[in-house]
Amino acid sequence: MTNQEPVKIQSRSKPAAAILLPWLLPACALGLWALLSMGGLVPPYLLPPPGQVLDTAKEYIFAPPGSGPYAGRFAGDALASLGRVGGGFALAVALGLPLGLISGRLRFMRLFLDTFINGVRAVPGIAWLPLALVWFGIGFKTTVFLVSLAAFFPIYLGAAAGAMQINPLFLQAGAMMGLGRGQLIFSVLIPAAMPHVVTGLRLGLGIAFAYLVLGELTGVPDGLGAAIMDARMLGRVDIIIMGILLIAIIGRICDLAMMGGLKLFKSVRRL
């Protein structure tokens, strides 16, 4: 089998617009922010100027721990948060992916699971928090539960949609070429379902980060969401803004990393 990558028929060169355009909106937002706060239109305790948020961020990320209430906490908080998001997301994938694929292919499973899963999906995550605290107590388990609960649904639905829309001829062709059941699943079913599965995974990861903040509301000693919630109690809007921006950046990096990993699969890379 040849190892070379397929020929790309259309080559696309990146014009300047393609590189600059994605940054236009963030730049405008930043400009508006600077205008409102530094121009005195909004008082600093409601909207701290970008410079102050930057200074807070510098202290949060780089200062030696102990030199201030938030100094140097970033590394620990980020690691803790990533651990919780990772744990919750992994759990959601482990449950949602196989269940989704099965439910997409077997009518019996779909009938069996659909009503329950869609019912649970209708309940917003924040409603589960008090119950999770009763069941799991404060700490890691509650956060992981909330994150995995939220991330499960897009992953499950993506896998089910992917499995359902497979051209039935693919499976026939695979069987005809001598593939056994297991080989059919891994060599035909999953690759054919991949585009939908990937969408589900990306949505799931995004939601996982959103629910991270909810999950760190109470009962965990550290984390980016915890830092934001504490800042709310202290009225430190600069920390809240900084926390939001950091979560956005970290979330985006994780999404890119996941896509990079998924691109190891031919079905993701080439379609």
Place this chain on the structure above:
Amino acid sequence: MGRGLADIAGAPCLKVEGLRKRFRVNGHHISALEEVSFEVRSGEVLGILGPSGCGKTTLLNIIAGFLPHDGGRVLMNRRPVTKPGPERGVVFQEDALFPWLTVAENVGFGLRNGDGKAGRRIKVESMLEMVGLEGYGHYLPRAISGGMKQRVALARVLVLRPAALLMDEPFAALDAQTRADMHQLLISLQRRLEQTVVFVTHDLEEAIKLADRVLVMQKSPGRIRRDFAVRLPRPRNLDSLEFLELKRSMYESLCGQEAGDSPVLGN
């Protein structure tokens, strides 16, 4: 070294005996196939011709192992057919290539069990050359034309050396010129590999052009109305008198509406 007119050599490799198939539609049974029996000899090209709804695709799917049957027997090299397998390779009407694999990877897909990497590569490359796709190994299916895709479909099945090649109206979606090219290719491949072929078509000319024998089917219920031997020299001349006569007879058989018409075998 063409095939002799008088006789198509080879032992029977595919036997269909008294095949019956019923479908359940809205509570009652519809008989799709009733008492279908025929043989295909090794190296023979059999065409199955019929109006839409006559069950020819159902018949092919049963032989391929995609559908179970409700009576009779299907034997491949004396073994009953229960499920799909590479000894009965199928070329579908529509694009069933795996879009995430290159042409070469598609062709080599069935070779995964057995052979080393090098062995596979050699087989794939020689197959690509045989179907006229040399140099296109790195292309993705979406980058090639419909005709080229069907070449890949042929290649991935033929590389497995199937005992029978089953084709379900494989060229129906192609334009006339490409179809003609594909006919050429199929004929040359069949001769080179001495491949047994069973193909379904609704195109009279295609049937006569490609096949050694043509089964004309009727519908409701699906039966074989007549079995035509095509004793014309290859390459087939579409303008010859014999061709036109055969075409006319087949057409009459195809359109014949007499009820209770019992199938007449032979010519």
Place this chain on the structure above:
Amino acid sequence: MRKPSSLWAATILLFALALIAGKPALAQDPWRVGTWKTAQTIQPFFYQQFLPGSKLEVFPFTNPADQKMALLAGSLDMCGTTLAHAIHAASRGEPVVVVAALCNKCSALVVKKGGPIQSIKELADKKIGYVPGTMHEILLREALTKNGINPNKDVKLIRVDFFDMGLALARGSIDAFLSGEPFPTLAVLQGYGRILAYPYYGGGVGTINAGMLVKRETIEKNPQLVADLVAAHAASTEYLKAHPRQWLQRAAQFGTPLKVLTKAAPNMELAWRMDQGFVKRVANLGARMKALGIISQEPDYDKLIDLSFVNRVKLKD
């Protein structure tokens, strides 16, 4: 070009309407006061009967930071606050002014019932639930420090929301917590908690807890509004102190059973009066907060606390 110009006009009109609608309400509109839904912060719910001829709306909050934010954003005319939070806000330059007291005492340090801890000293190496940045955190740190325990090193402080502390204690996820009523009494009556201590220290900080907060701008632009609200506040407080049953019955409507509130009542003191002694105690609290590293500089206490309004009420008494 008729169509584009009418589109512009519509856009400008819409924009103008949005601006007008977004403006903070004027004083003639219903007066808006924020507070917690607890027995010790209940006075605003009784202001209306002491403000005939004016309309008043009370907005419930679960923490001081949210209501102070609403105050600063212009959505409230007055709100409740803990004095620690007021000091914190003022130290950061936020233009807030304390114009009346709200309540005193109301805190307790709770441990597991039947557990081994008998004194604060025994809290060393234990897990204690807390909410960062609150009055109760400061009281906790004070209580620990005064007993020779370093809050940063010798105990494990765990972030838990006040509502979740009882459950956490019952499950054993934490060994103690310091919070405001009715949670301590609730823990005792539900059978899993025991009150270890009341963290008030005569002399320095005393029993001060919460107060009522307005924007400096409101005092400058509309002092009469502030005076009226403070007067209503004082009247409500005196009324509720004189009618404890009515006080607790109204508080029970927030959801805590009357039995719990009755038992907690001795630890809850409604207040409105402030004097120089009060200011001194707030200053002592601020000094402690600076020493604990919670604020970087102390505010001007005479600017933070405005005694003029409560003094005027006193004269009417």
